Amino acid sequence: MLLSSRLNRKKSTGGFTLIELLVVISIIAVLAGLLLPAIGMVRASARTAQCANNLRQLGLATLAFQQSKSRFPGSSEIIAKNRFGSGTSGVVNRPVSWTTVLMPYIDQSAVYKQWNSPNKRVYKESLKNPLLRNGISSSNDIPGINNLLCPSDVSLGNGISPSGLPLPETSYVANAGMPFYGTNQRKADGIFLDLVLKPTLSFRATDLFDGATQTLLLSENMQATYYCKSGFGPSVIDTFKDMPTTLSTVQNIANGRMTGPTAKFDNVMYWQPINEMDSTEPLNSIHTHLINGHGALDDETVNQDDLSAAYLAQKYPNIIPFFRNGVMARPSSMHTGGVNAVFADGHTQFLNEDIEYTIYQALMTPDTPNSNMPNRNYILKGSDYGTP
DSSP, X not given: OHHHHHHXXXXXXXXXXXXXXXXXXXXXXXXXXXXXXXXXXXXXXXXXXXXXXXXXHHHHHHHHHHHHHSSOOOSEEEESOOTTOOSTTSSSSEEEEHHHHTGGGGTXXXXXXXXXXXXXXXXXXXXXXXXXXXXXXXXXXXXXOGGGOOTTOTTOSOOBOTTSOBOOBOOEEEEOOSOOSTTOOOTTTOSSOBTTTOTTOOOOGGGOTTOGGGSEEEEEOTTOOBTTXXXXXXXXXXXXXXXXXXXXXXHHHHHSOTTSGGGTTTTEEOOOSOOTTOTTSOHHHHHHHSGGGTTOBOTTSTTOOBOOHHHHHHHSXXXXXXXXXXXXXXXXXXXXXXXXXXXXXXXEEEEETXXXXXXHHHHHOTTGGGSSOTTTTOOOOHHHHXXX
């Protein structure tokens, strides 16, 4: 009898009660709840760091180009030059973007050689009409380049040309200054100038009157679209008013020249001549242009649709850089609170989305006193946008 009671006591103390099990499960759940956000933050931080490194490499490539050519790249310029060719067939005198001309400086010389060959057709053209593009001729001409992609960019992976080839995407944009009309672009307003439209207006290191450490060179944007497109293109800003909200930049690569309407604001960043402190300026038009489109709403709808860059990139990942009532934010990213950028001296920095638009304009203009920005007497301070 005594032996039996001892055995029963041992059995009763050998396991967990239901209450103990529930307590353990609750502790594990609490620990998981604490650890998962931390893991997510670490991953987000790693993606931000990778993006900053991509920009640093692009910045160094730009400076190497400047040292080699004694000028900065154009937002668009002509390669595959042939003095005997008219360029109408698209074989010679080919307009390309700033990214394309940097290819030899980012270990992509083979890609540049393809685009720079007067005898190479990089576009698949219509037999009936040589000016009608039906996509890129070969995937060799448009390889995906990881260093041109931000790992947090949710707009990537949506472009396919009619020929079935993926389109050459990028997440990064160059400082092209203020949107211009005709030939009135100025060196004081930005660095990457349209050298197709005005080939003699080269920007040189000596034009950085505000200093290389205080002038933006490159940043990121979720509507940067494709790296081969050739910058501004024609001035057709008014033609976007009646276009569908989901009009794709794919249509330009497929059915028109690379300098067509939707190329006007691809793979470049710019600033608008608006004054954030001017009470007469429509508030939403200002918000639309802030970094990440911070606080922008669509006034034309009853539901007050979100026009922030993050919202638009996820809902309409392949739209043109115009949406309903305004131009999309430049720069923009999915990084929390701001964007990565590289300056003209090569240093990278995270820009807070809450900086005033005047500060952003001053950072973009290499010669602020002679620029077109409203407050051209503004002098930048390190505390305005953080320290390098």
